[in-house]
Amino acid sequence: MFVNFLGLLCLALSSLVLGQTNADIQNDPISVFVTTPGSGSGNYVFALNVPSNSEDIYFHLSGPDAYQWIAVGTGSEMKNSLMFIAYLNSTGTGVTLSPRISTDETEPSYSSSINVETLSGTGVANGTITVNGRCTNCTTWNKGSLDLKSMNQAFIYGLGPSSGSLVKLQSNSLSANLERHSVYGNFEMNMTKATGGTNGTTLLSTSFPSITTSSGASQDGHQTSDGNWPVIIHAAVLSIAFIIIMPSGAIFLRIIPASVRWHWVDQSLATILIGIGGVLGLWLSTMYNRSSSYNSAHQVLGIICVIAVFVQWFLGFWHHYQYKKHQTPTKYGAVHLHMGRIILVFAIVVGAIGLSWSFVKTSIIIAYVVIAGVIVAIVLALSVLKRHTSASFSFLQAKGSERSLNAEGSYENIEDPFSNRHEYRPYESNTPLASYPHRGDSR
């Protein structure tokens, strides 16, 4: 008797200190799904209660605030799923709950027709975003429905990116921009277990931090770690093309090995990569609400920049063709020269806007602009200097000339713009080739 009393006392004390236990909710009208999204970052929890004789649903959604957003959705895939997405409010002291409907494997859109409200217990504390909510019209919507009698109603879950290089999403807007998830998965819920009681009282009084295993719910398949790889490839391909390959083309033409052929090969490679990066950008744009109209600064400037690169390639080709034919500088060459420099600077600006659009931290954007700016500035300075003080580079030119002579054998001596007889300066003036200053000239 005394032992029984002690046991009961211990149980009562432990639930006071620790809150409810997994065992406590076995017989409650609540189904709970619990999973660990990442190493040591805390649990993701979704719990549901449907009061008897009601179409309302009461729910609990919680997860680590290390992720930009946490979400649950109905059904077994994103398409046509009704979702609840939670993220920090603009001050970072509360939570915004956004009801959305997803039409595909793309960013879901806010739906104002869903009547959902947050209840007491909603907030952010100890690194956990918590939402207790009620929805009064979530059992059917224009794209689907919940089967309240189902023993295995399908649901999906997802958590936004958690990378340290991104800023936290903090917004009061119900249609705030989201980045693609870093984790997602599927689970099933027993809706009959979740049914009972009135006004969600049991769910609202449950202490979910102490619930560590699912009850009336189970993971369906494996949790998937995802990444925003299309954005990363888009950014990497374009940045490498604009910041490394394209500026190298100026060096190849002017300094080492001072060869039109190397310049041509290099710039053609850059142009192909920029084409691929641009097409990837167009495809990426279909994935987000902010980009699906193709009218943001990054997209408009990006499209202009990509088109300019193709025009630039053609100008270079046409100028060179005309130059070989007539051995006189052309106006295409002059445009090619100046446009090339403008494009390099322009691309850095477009890249920086792209980064800030993708939630990248300001310190990283500044580092990107500084590194890219320094590389492009050095290359432009070298090539400008080379034009004006060719004598100071003569040791390089002498080496380069030999190589380019071999490489450009098809020019024959008179056409070879890099022969020892002439500087290759056809872009800059309308002076006929014959009157170009010779290397030995004192200018």
Ligand code: HEM
């Ligand atoms: C910006 C927002 C989002 C974007 C751009 C996005 C994009 C995508 C993409 C591209 C896939 C296919 C991945 C692959 O096949 O490798 C996918 C799958 C998936 N996503 Fe999302 N998603 C977003 C938001 C969400 C949200 C809020 C949830 C959870 C409620 C979610 C849950 C899932 C699940 C469960 C899958 C696998 C099932 C399926 O293919 O539909 N997603 N998502």
Ligand code: HEM
């Ligand atoms: C000069 C050409 C361009 C450069 C240098 C560039 C660079 C970038 C960079 C650095 C990012 C950020 C990626 C990250 O966070 O890892 C980005 C994102 C993006 N870019 Fe571009 N881009 C260019 C052209 C374009 C074009 C032509 C389009 C489409 C019309 C486009 C669409 C996008 C989209 C949709 C994103 C993702 C935004 C997000 O994740 O929220 N970009 N771009």
